[in-house]
Amino acid sequence: MNPAMILAGIMLGALVIYSLLAGADYGAGFWDLMCSGPRREKQRQLIAQAIEPVWETNHVWLILVVVLMFAGFAPAFGAISIALGVPVFLILLGVVLRGSAYVFRTYFAGSIRTQLYWGKVFSISSSMTPLFLGIVIGAISSDTVVVRDGISENGFLRTWFHPFPVIVGVLSLSLFAYLSACYLTVETDDPALQDDFRSRALFSGFISLMAAFATYVVAGDNAREIRDGLSGAPYVLLVESCAAIAAFVAFQALWSRRYLRARIAAAAQVGLIIIGWGAAQYPYLARPGLTIFNSSAPSNVLIEIEIACAFGGAILFPSLFLLYRIFKAHRKAVLADTTPV
Amino acid sequence: MDNFLAARSQMGMSLAFHIVFAVIGVSLPLMMTIAEWRWRSTGDPTYLLLAKRWAKGTTILFAVGAISGTVLSFELGLLWPRFMQYAGAVIGMPFSLEGFAFFTEAIFLGIYLYGWNRVPGWFHLFSGIIVSLSGLLSAIFVTLVNGWMNTPTGFDILDGKFQNIHPFAAMLNPAGIPEAVHMVLASYTAAGFATAGIHSWLLLRRGRNRFDEVAIGIALCVGGAAVLIQGVSGDALARMVAVKQPMKLASLEGQFKTEVGAPLSIGGLPFPDERVTKYAIKIPHGLSLLAFHTPNALIKGLDQEPSKDWPNVRMVHICFQIMVGCGSLLSLFALIAAWLSWKRGPLSKQKLFLKAAVLVSPLGFVALEAGWMVTELGRQPWIVYHLMRTRDAVTTMPNITITFLVMTFVYLVLGIIVVWLLSKHVIAPAEKKQLDGPGVLV
Numbered sequence: 001m002n003p004a005m006i007l008a009g010i011m012l013g014a015l016v017i018y019s020l021l022a023g024a025d026y027g028a029g030f031w032d033l034m035c036s037g038p039r040r041e042k043q044r045q046l047i048a049q050a051i052e053p054v055w056e057t058n059h060v061w062l063i064l065v066v067v068l069m070f071a072g073f074a075p076a077f078g079a080i081s082i083a084l085g086v087p088v089f090l091i092l093l094g095v096v097l098r099g100s101a102y103v104f105r106t107y108f109a110g111s112i113r114t115q116l117y118w119g120k121v122f123s124i125s126s127s128m129t130p131l132f133l134g135i136v137i138g139a140i141s142s143d144t145v146v147v148r149d150g151i152s153e154n155g156f157l158r159t160w161f162h163p164f165p166v167i168v169g170v171l172s173l174s175l176f177a178y179l180s181a182c183y184l185t186v187e188t189d190d191p192a193l194q195d196d197f198r199s200r201a202l203f204s205g206f207i208s209l210m211a212a213f214a215t216y217v218v219a220g221d222n223a224r225e226i227r228d229g230l231s232g233a234p235y236v237l238l239v240e241s242c243a244a245i246a247a248f249v250a251f252q253a254l255w256s257r258r259y260l261r262a263r264i265a266a267a268a269q270v271g272l273i274i275i276g277w278g279a280a281q282y283p284y285l286a287r288p289g290l291t292i293f294n295s296s297a298p299s300n301v302l303i304e305i306e307i308a309c310a311f312g313g314a315i316l317f318p319s320l321f322l323l324y325r326i327f328k329a330h331r332k333a334v335l336a337d338t339t340p341v
Numbered sequence: 342m343d344n345f346l347a348a349r350s351q352m353g354m355s356l357a358f359h360i361v362f363a364v365i366g367v368s369l370p371l372m373m374t375i376a377e378w379r380w381r382s383t384g385d386p387t388y389l390l391l392a393k394r395w396a397k398g399t400t401i402l403f404a405v406g407a408i409s410g411t412v413l414s415f416e417l418g419l420l421w422p423r424f425m426q427y428a429g430a431v432i433g434m435p436f437s438l439e440g441f442a443f444f445t446e447a448i449f450l451g452i453y454l455y456g457w458n459r460v461p462g463w464f465h466l467f468s469g470i471i472v473s474l475s476g477l478l479s480a481i482f483v484t485l486v487n488g489w490m491n492t493p494t495g496f497d498i499l500d501g502k503f504q505n506i507h508p509f510a511a512m513l514n515p516a517g518i519p520e521a522v523h524m525v526l527a528s529y530t531a532a533g534f535a536t537a538g539i540h541s542w543l544l545l546r547r548g549r550n551r552f553d554e555v556a557i558g559i560a561l562c563v564g565g566a567a568v569l570i571q572g573v574s575g576d577a578l579a580r581m582v583a584v585k586q587p588m589k590l591a592s593l594e595g596q597f598k599t600e601v602g603a604p605l606s607i608g609g610l611p612f613p614d615e616r617v618t619k620y621a622i623k624i625p626h627g628l629s630l631l632a633f634h635t636p637n638a639l640i641k642g643l644d645q646e647p648s649k650d651w652p653n654v655r656m657v658h659i660c661f662q663i664m665v666g667c668g669s670l671l672s673l674f675a676l677i678a679a680w681l682s683w684k685r686g687p688l689s690k691q692k693l694f695l696k697a698a699v700l701v702s703p704l705g706f707v708a709l710e711a712g713w714m715v716t717e718l719g720r721q722p723w724i725v726y727h728l729m730r731t732r733d734a735v736t737t738m739p740n741i742t743i744t745f746l747v748m749t750f751v752y753l754v755l756g757i758i759v760v761w762l763l764s765k766h767v768i769a770p771a772e773k774k775q776l777d778g779p780g781v782l783v
Binding site for chain 1: 416449451
C-alpha cells in the first residue's frame with residue numbers, strides 16, 4: 001500500500017471519528033436552539049451534561065485532519081484554502097463562537113437572561129460549523145476547485161455557492177442533529193425526555209434521508225463524477241448498502257424504543273456514509289485536479305508522519321478509552337455529580 | 342488597508358491573542374497541580390480550594406486557547422496558502438506531534454476538571470501532571486515551527502521547491518530548541534508574576550487571609566525560578582541569533598555598521614534613513630562580548646544587506662529593549678523577594694513588597710508580547726528566512742480587511758468577557774463554607 005493512501009486513510013478515519021463525536025456535540029447545540037415544550041430546561045441541561053467533559057477533546061480531531069492535510073498534502077491544502085476561503089472562514093467563526101459561548105453560558109450561572117443569550121449564540125454557531133463543513137465537502141467533490149498560480153479560477157463564491165455543496169451542507173447538519181438526538185436518548189433515564197429526543201431523531205433522520213436523496217439528484221448537474229463514483233465501484237456500493245441497512249436498523253430501533261441499539265446503528269450509519277463518500281471521492285482531495293498522489297509530500301515524509309501518528313495513537317487511544325470510561329460508562333448513576341463545578 | 346497588510350494584521354492579532362491563553366494553558370496547570378500536591382501532603386483545605394479555583398481558570402482559558410489555536414491552524418492556509426503549499430511538508434511534523442500533545446492535554450484536563458469524585462486521588466494528581474507536561478510539549482512543538490521559519494534546515498532546494506526533506510532535521514533546527522526553552526520559561530514567568538500580582542492586590546484589599554497567601558507563595562516560586570533561568574536562556578538564544586541570523590541581531594541592537602568590538606546600545610532610537618541609533622547608552626565592546634563572549638568579536642551590521650531587506654529596525658529595537666528591560670526588572674524583583682523572605686520572614690506581611698508585586702505583575706506578559714514582536718518583526722520581510730518573502734506567500738483572496746475586522750471584533754469581545762469571568766470565578770474571595778470540608782465543590 002502506498003504511503004499517500006495510508007495517510008489519506010488516517011485522515012478519513014479522523015474525519016469519521018470527528019463526525020461521530022464532535023458532530024454529535026454540534027448536533028446537540030442545534031437541538032439546544034430547538035428546545036421546546038414543558039421539559040425545555042431539562043432538555044438543555046441534558047445536552048449540557050452530555051457534552052461538557054468531552055467537547056474539547058472531540059474537537060481536536062478536526063485539528064488533526066487539518067494538520068495532517070497540510071503536512072501530507074500541502075498543495076491541496078493551499079488550493080482549498082484559497083478557493084474555499086469563505087466557507088472555511090465561516091467554519092472557523094462557528095468554532096470560535098460555539099466554543100466560547102458554551103463556556104460563557106456555563107459560567108454565567110445566576111444570570112438567567114445572560115445565560116439564555118449565550119445559549120442562543122451557542123446554538124446558532126453550533127449549526128453554522130456543520131453546515132459549512134458540509135459545504136466544503138460538497139465543493140471539493142464537485143469539480144469547482146481550480147487554482148492556478150494561486151488564483152482561484154472560479155472566484156470565491158462560485159466554488160461553493162451552488163446547489164450541490166449547499167445541499168451537502170444541509171445533509172451534514174441534519175445527520176449531525178440526527179446522530180446527536182440518537183445519542184441523547186441514551187444519556188437519560190427519564191422516559192419523557194427520551195421520547196422528546198426520539199421524536200427529534202426520527203424527524204431529523206427523515207430530513208437527512210430527503211437531503212441524501214436530493215444530493216444524489218442534484219449531483220447529476222453539478223457533480224457528475226462523484227455521482228459516477230457513488231454508483232460505480234462495487235466496494236462503494238457495498239459500503240452504501242451497509243449504510244442503508246444501518247439506517248434501517250436505527251429507525252426500527254428508534255421506533256420500538258431500543259435506544260442503545262439505535263445509537264450504535266445511527267453511528268454506524270453516519271460513519272459508513274462518510275466512508276462511502278471517501279471511497280467515491282478516491283483518489284481526489286479536491287476535484288477536478290488534486291489527488292492524493294499528485295499533491296502528496298515525498299514518501300519518506302509521509303512515512304515519518306505516519307510513524308508519528310502511530311506513536312501518537314498509542315498514547316491517544318488508551319487515554320480516550322479512559323476518558324469515556326470515566327465519564328460515560330456509569331453515566332446515569334452519577335449524573336448528580338456532574339453539575340458544573 | 343491593502344490585502345497584504347490586512348493579512349499580516351490578522352495573523353499578528355490572532356497570534357497576540359492566542360499567546361496569552363496558550364501561555365496560561367502551559368503554566369496554570371503546573372500551579373494547580375502544585376497546589377493539589379500541597380493539599381494531598383498537608384491536608385490543608387486552602388490548597389484544595391486554590392487548586393479548584395485555578396482549575397476553573399484553566400477551564401475557561403484552555404477553552405479559549407483551544408479555539409484560538411484552531412483558528413491559527415486554519416489561518417496558516419487561509420492567509421498564507423503559498424507558504425503552506427511549499428513548506429507544509431517540511432514543517433508538518435512538529436504540527437502533527439503538537440496535535441497529539443494537545444489531544445493528551447484536552448483528555449487529561451477533562452479528567453482533572455470533572456473527575457474529582459470519580460478517580461482515585463493519586464490518579465487525579467497524575468492527570469494534573471500529564472496536563473502540565475503535555476501543555477509544555479505543545480508549546481515546544483509549536484515554537485519549533487517558528488524556529489524553522491527563522492533558521493530553515495532539513496531540505497535541499499531544487500527547481501525552486503523543497504526537496505530531500507527530512508522532517509526531524511527540520512524540526513530540530515538551530516533556532517528551535519533555544520526558542521522553545523525561552524518560550525516555556527516566558528510562560529511560567531508571565532503567568533507566575535501575573536498571578537502573584539493579582540493575589541497581592543487582593544491581599545492588600547481584603548486583609549490577611551491564607552487563601553491569597555498560599556497563592557502568592559506558589560505563583561512567586563514558579564515565576565521567580567523561571568525568570569532567573571530566563572537570563573541564561575536569553576543569552577543562549579542571542580548567541581544563536583548572532584551566528585545564524587546576524588542581520589536580525591543587528592536590527593535588535595540597532596547596529597547599522599559592521600564593526601569589531603561593537604558596543605551594546607541600551608535604549609535609544611534607531612534612525613534607519615540616517616543609519617544611526619541615537620540617544621542610547623553605549624557600553625564599549627558590550628555587544629561583541631554578549632554575542633560571542635569575546636570583547637573584540639566581529640559584529641555584522643545592517644550595512645551588509647540592502648535596506649529593502651531590512652525589517653522595521655526601529656520597532657524591532659524598541660520591542661527588544663522592552664523585553665530585556667521587563668525581564669531584567671523581574672529578575673531583580675525575584676532576587677529581592679528571595680532576600681526579603683530570608684531576612685524578614687513571610688512576604689505576605691510586608692505591605693510595600695505586596696504593592697511592588699502588584700506593580701510588576703503585567704511585566705511578564707509585556708515582555709512575552711514584546712519578545713514575539715521581536716522574533717516576528719525581526720524576521721521580516723521573510724516568512725522563511727532568506728528563502729521566501731512574506732509578500733509572496735499571501736493569499737490572493739480579496740477583502741481580507743473584512744475578515745480581519747470581524748476576527749478583531751470577536752476577539753475583543755471574547756477578551757473582555759474572559760477577564761470579567763476570571764475576576765468573578767477565580768479570584769473572588771474564599772467564603773468560609775468553601776473551606777469547611779475537602780469534598781466541597783467550589
